[in-house]
Amino acid sequence: MKHIKNTFLFLLILSFVSCKKDFLSLNPQAELTAEQLTTQDGVEGLLVGAYGLLNGNINGTWGNYGAAPSQWLFGEVASDNAHKGSSVGDQPNMNAIEQHSPTSTNDNLSNLYNRCFEGVQRCNNTLKILADLQSGKGGSKFADARAKEIQGEARLLRAHYYFFLVRVFKVVPYVTEATAGTFVPNDKDIYPNIIEDLQFAVANLSTTKPKNQKGRMDKYAAQAYLGKVLLYQKRYAEAYTLLNAVILAKPDLTTLPYSDNFDITKEDGPESIVVVEHSVGTDGTGGENGNVGDMLNFPYGSVTPINCCGFFQPTIDLANAFKVNAAGLPLLDGSYRTNPYLSDFGLTATQKTNYQVDKTLAFDPRIESTIGRRGVPYRDWGIMAGDSWIRDVSSGGPFVAVKNSIEAAQIASGTGPGMTNVTGLNVNLIRLGDIYLMAAECAVETGDLPRALTLVNAVRQRAAKITPATINGTPAAAYKVSPYPSFPNADYARTAVRFERRLELAMEGHRFFDLVRWGVAKQTLESYFGFEGNYFDYLKGLVIETRDEHFPLPQDQIDRSNGTLKQSPGY
Structure with missing residues (x-):
């Protein structure tokens, strides 16, 4: 997709399916008529535009945080994995997301809503013009196979x-090409519509990337996405079949290095199933097609290779979740919070000066791929120095994020012109490790505990191959990760699978949505607030209500709909 992402990206925002009162309308940067676009090139260009919104950006670079494909704000900061970080006064509306107290005027909500519906509109435009072309209203038609493939791509994107x-x-x-330009109420469950689109994609996409271009949606992407959505609907047997089909078609996970998922030079590898492609330095737009959603999420301080802007800091709770027992297994009973590891948090200035890493702590090695901690090497940047890499320790704690960053040696070629905080690092929406664990979850819920054990242990066996971080040639911790000997019952297996998802996918945008679909958001987050609130006053005493499992619709969208849209329950 890096080869096609920029083509027509801003040119092909159409107005022909819009009306002035349409609450989904955005001002187009340029316009072509429907007749001009009813050609094969026009449809292909429209489809590229539909792909273009995957990075959450319409134009510019700043301000796309809520729509980031990594979903770091709604998927992680809203959970027990991450703090907003930075300082209290910077992006204050994000504080409300972390504390589950947003109002309908929160700009992060509008950001996600507007960008996603712009993506929907581009998909609908593609489908409408394609239908017109194939019915003989324009130039020469596509061959039937390519027409179906375009429909599959557009409907998967939608x-x-x-x-x-x-x-x-x-x-x-739920607005389609047939209803665009009208006010549509939000009074129905749209999951059946999402599933229908994905089923069409599964049936009409092949296992070969369309046009042989990286980043395009293929059958594996469609199977994986449909499996994920069906899992959210607790249709475990159907999801299991789809996820297993992807697993069987891909290499053994244990042979694929974990670090490749977060290496800009190893992108689009066999673990990448549904990918948002990012490109910098080639489009003349100053990085607009780069990873603009994550551009705030680097260590803060002039001593760091990328100095912006101190957001998205892992929690103390997440760091301690990587502890293991003597057998190399996670502490599933929550005892990882006993005698918590705090790095240098809360120490006096003198104590911080004399701080040394405790190399005897027993950790899963994935901690170093996820969390930058003081005294331990951070990528090729050098030793993470603690406070000098953090904007406000009292707001975000002692840790920094790793997965969204890149090597210092890659900055020259992998960042936007004059903007080192806009990288070309792709975002994996669904990767093979995720699929293994979703399949393991389905196995538990359908009574196939031996298969669940095999899948979870494959994820852990791969983790055991991670090269340990070292300090002067000595491992920075007592790293150990071992396979589970057995899953004695479904409750134990369920807990193990869910805990493994946290470890494997931490800081990748899944956690809050997992807690909600499991029905444990209230108990998990309130327990977390009770623990993390010992160190951050702004989390003390927070309570999760039913409404906090989702967020309010942007008020401006309700107003523009003349009452057609109704606010989300509880707001």
């Missing part, structure tokens, strides 16, 4: 944008 919307807002209108 399903993606709606999936992002429904997870955050719960109640959203």
